[in-house]
Amino acid sequence: MTMKKNNNNKDNHPSGQKPFRGDEHHAPDHTPDKYPKTGKDGKPELDLSSGKYTKVWQGPNHPGVTGNMSLELTLCGDEIVDAKTHVGYLHRGFEKLFERRLYMQVMPTCIRMCVPESDTNEYVFSQAVEELTGIEAPEKAQWLRMLALEMSRLQMLLRVVPGQGGAFGLGIGVQWGMYVRELILDLFEELTGGRVYHMYMLPGGVRGDLPEGFRQRARKAIEEVYRFARRIDDVMFNNSVFKKRAVGTGYIDPSWVDRFGIVGPNARAAGYNRDVRKDHPYLFYDQLDWEVPVLEESDIYTRARIRWMDMQVTADLIRQILDKIPEKGSFKAPTPNALNWRIPKGETYVMAEASRGEYGYYVVSDGSPYPRRIALRGPSYTHAIALLERMLIRSNIADTGAIMVSLQTCPPEIER
Secondary structure (H helix, E strand, C coil): CCCCCCCCEEEEEECCCHHHHCCHHCCCCCCCCCCCCCCCCEEEECCCHHHCCCEEEEECCCCCCCCEEEEEEEEEEEEEEEEECCCCCCCCHHHHHHCCHHHHHHHHHHHCHHHHHHHHHHHHHHHHHHHHHHCCCHHHHHHCCCCCHHHHHHHHHHHHHHHHHHHHCCCCCHHCCCCCCCHHHHHHHHCCCCCCCCCEECEECCCCCCCHHHHHHHHHHHHHHHHHHHHHHHHHCCHHHHHHHHHHCCCCCCHHHHHHHCCCCHCCCCCCCCCCHHCCCCCCCHHHHCCCCCCCCCHHHHHHHHHHHHHHHHHHHHHHHHHHHHCCCCEHHHHHHHHCCCCCCCCEEEEEEEEEEEEEEEEEEECCCCCEEEEEEEHHHHHHHHHHHHHHCCCCCHHHHHHHCCCCCCCHHCCC
């Protein structure tokens, strides 16, 4: 897919930020005396008594990425000249709780570290336990895990793709997306018994086989995904107001990708071809025919477009997986008594590609029935703190929420 490049000159923007909303005529004033000087400690020197700057706080005010944290914004007019994130309003101490849970009791807790995409937590934890114990999930179980992971990615993308338009006031796409997402959740309920939390993957395999007729019903739901993709392309991506707001806004300089540890769609929208499923294949992803979408414009519009492309790639992968899942075979390997399971001493790191990028668990066992340490490496921590603070400088305050949404962060990953 080709996209028209934004050729606006960025030389006058020290941060690499493209002109505000892609429109030079409405670009904010970037004269040097508009921005505070930096002190010896690296912090901006702000004299609020001068009347030149105004400090406002955004959040915490509601669930979701734009409300689970607080932003301390310093403005000059309506332009942000300094930003600082404040987190801690959602802290639930997941990683510490794990140390007081049996390994099987970790499962219903770890899935809450990203509520909308819980299945990635199931996989990386289960795979980590299997690596420490030498257990190998049966072939059929691995295909079923891939199905659950891609269905989880798809339902997440059905939220976030139209949600970017919703951040600018375009609500109809959100309603369409939620309808199609409900079709995927229907499939999850049929497969696992749950709609949001599934606990379908567990050490040794999965909890159950495909219900009768599931493949046909899943293929029918996938057709609705393609139909939604065409409709949202017309209504959102070709909407002049959305393009006016999204093109050129929230620019991520490609040189920041390694500096800030940017992964997933945020990196691929900046021209970096990175996907754990391709770079470090796991399960049977190397047996599927697919390509990783990559674009270069690196603004809000491009990140939304990358996720729109991801949504269709995911739908294609689900169709291939449905064709390849064996009709017969075991879906779970034998495992010890879950209430008295002592994992051998050792440590491992297991990662997977969530819809947001690399997502991994570092698991340490000391030979007791309880984990010694489980640490999450999620993309949201760096995206929503270090990167966001840098991105907001020279942005208009009206675009703050949309920039946050474009990074697709999951707040519980930050306060884990």
